Amino acid sequence: MKIRDISKEYQMGEVKVKALQDVSFDIQEGEFVVILGPSGSGKSTLLNIIGGMDTPDNGKVFLRDLEITKFNDKKLTKYRREKIGFVFQFYNLMANLTAKENVELATEICKDSLDVNQVLEDVGLSDRKNHFPSQMSGGEQQRVAIARAVAKNPLLLLCDEPTGALDYKTGISILSLLNRVNKQYGKTVVVITHNAAIANMADKVVRMRSGKIIKIEHNDSPVAPERIEW
Incomplete structure (x- = not known):
């Protein structure tokens, strides 16, 4: 992906707020990228533009x-449906659907979706797939959200503060899962966060402040999620 002068x-x-100012950088296929900033x-504006939710x-x-x-609105909808997987801070699961049904709902609108049962097994939820969100912990619900995004078989997985609502131990398990999705499925993963410790596991870190990129760092030796502390 190429982002140019956004x-x-x-x-x-009565005030105009400059959310982004001439932002440019590349995301290579298969990279794990962290966009870091207060x-x-x-x-978040940048993530929404990359994901086709804003222009x-x-x-x-x-x-x-x-x-x-x-793209017009119709093409943006198709782009979000087929090319992008979203993971949000607060899960956004359908409360009246089981874990499996939540994931199936996402795959029904995609052409080349993955096997739902296999993805649920890969995220460690085989024994919880028939449970409703209210019967699951926050970490389990986030795993469902990741399974839902991955099962669409997108080119790009966009994660907005995926550990923000979780305790440290659960947050690390979610980062480990995202790392595995990146490696096992070969998915390009972009995580936005204010947590500087998470940057240590990225291939590339894009540091932002006041709507601008202040630094881009390449990490030749990313740290395993299990070794991250905050």
């Missing part, structure tokens, strides 16, 4: 040979 402003009352740094005022985004920023 800018975005929001009108907040609240208000523009990282920039200026600049271009390319995924392989697709220029996302040229």
Whole structure:
């Protein structure tokens, strides 16, 4: 993926807020990328633009040979459905569906989805697949959310503060799972976070502040998630 000169402003009352200012960088296929920055740094806006949930005022985004920023609403919907897997901080599961049904719901709208039972087994939920979200812990619900995203067989997995609502031990288990998805499935994974410790496990770290990229770091020896502490 190529992100080129992306800018975005929001009108907040009488004030214009520059969420992103001339942001450019590349994401290689198969990379584990962490976009790191404090609240208000523009990282969520950037993730939303990469994922086709928002559009920039200026600049271009390319995924392989697709220029996302040229897409109309219909094409953006198709892009989100077929190319992107989303994992959010608060799971966003359907409360009246079991874990398996939540994952199946996502695969029904995709062309080349993966086997639901196999993905649930890979995320460690074979024995919990017939449970409802209310019967599961936060960590288990996040595993369902990751399974739902992975089962779509997307090109890109976008994770917005995936450990933000979890305790340390559970958070590490989720990071380990994302690391395994990256390696086992060969998925490109992008995680946005304010937690600097998570950057240690990334192939690439994009540091943001006030809507700008202040530094891009390449990590030749990423740390195993189990060795991360915060």
